[in-house]
Amino acid sequence: MASSKDRQRKLARAKLDRQMARRAAGLRRRRRIQAGVGAAAALLLIVVGSFWALGGFDRDPEEEQAGPPEVCTWTPQNAANNPSLKEVGTPSTTDVPTTGTRPMTITTNQGAPITVDLDLTNAPCAGASFAHLSGQGFFDNTTCHEITEEGALLCGDHSGTGAGGPSYTFFNENVPPAVSASPAPDAPPLYPAGTVAMMGTPPGANGSQFLIFFRDYTTAEPMYPIVGRVTAGQDVVDTIGKMETVDNGMGAKVKPATDVLIQSLTVGEVTTAPPAPDLTDAPPTASPSATGQS
Incomplete structure (x- = not known):
């Protein structure tokens, strides 16, 4: 029959094996995450570099100074x-x-x-x-x-x-x-x-x-x-x-x-001329012949 010391050694060994397994699994996960982050960063650098090379960050001077046009000079x-x-x-x-x-x-x-x-x-x-x-x-x-x-x-x-x-x-x-x-x-x-x-x-x-x-x-x-x-x-x-x-x-x-x-x-305040009436949808004016008038 195994002594109590043998059982304790086996339990300790099993516990150590479990800890080592968890550490190995955690290490594999971190490596996968790091690999994914590295790939994403590399892809981002490629996209940004291409955008820059195509002039995506260039600003039109007129766009930088965009604003309401000046009407009068004083x-x-x-x-x-x-x-x-x-x-x-x-x-x-x-x-x-x-x-x-x-x-x-x-x-x-x-x-x-x-x-x-x-x-x-x-x-x-x-x-x-x-x-x-x-x-x-x-x-x-x-x-x-x-x-x-x-x-x-x-x-x-x-x-x-x-x-x-x-x-x-x-x-x-x-x-x-x-x-x-x-x-x-x-x-x-x-x-x-x-x-x-x-x-x-x-x-x-x-x-x-x-x-x-x-x-x-x-x-x-x-x-x-x-x-x-x-x-x-x-x-x-x-x-x-x-x-x-x-x-x-x-x-x-x-x-x-x-x-x-x-x-x-x-x-006083600005006034504008009333817009011309829109006659496109107006009903046609009846001609004298259409109304029976002569």
Whole structure:
């Protein structure tokens, strides 16, 4: 009969065998896992390398700079060294409506308000500038300082000197095409009465000064960009145009003898023309014969 010591040795041996077997199985599993991870890593390196070789990580410079396109360019002016200019910042270069119209209301001390439709389709930057300046009260309590020989009321200069404006300028938009020196008698005027146009100083460097025409005007070399049309209050503009003028202090008899004060100028929200009706699904119109009419 086996002694107790022999049984203990056998049990210990069996336990050791089981431990060795478990360790061997664990080692085989770790090796399989490591082999799988290594294969996956190698495959990933191959895929990434191929993607890189084919230019997958190359970025188009235009894509890196992608963003809303700039609609307007505002050229800064040094207001610190020019007392005729007023620091007002600049409007947005990208968030600019480019279709439809915006109503502009000019309230003066000369009668009913003058309302204008700003043309955003043909002069979006002028519309954006008027909205920006009116939001800061730039035009409030300023005078229309000149009645021009072209037949227009000149306003928008807070200094009243003809040299004033905001701390930026912008380029011309919507200047009428040049005409011959002797246009046909029945040719429409380039600037009909009621036209609202910018007046840059020098021409092409527009700021805040604008013209409201009370008389038709045509010139062989147009330079005023059209920005809108008067929709109400043209009679007020016509009355102002008939005012007596006095010397403006610079030797030109162009200043209204009675101050024409802009009490406020406001710009409303963008409005768009209603879309054309879709007639593709409209029922056909019955002809007289189809309805029994003769």
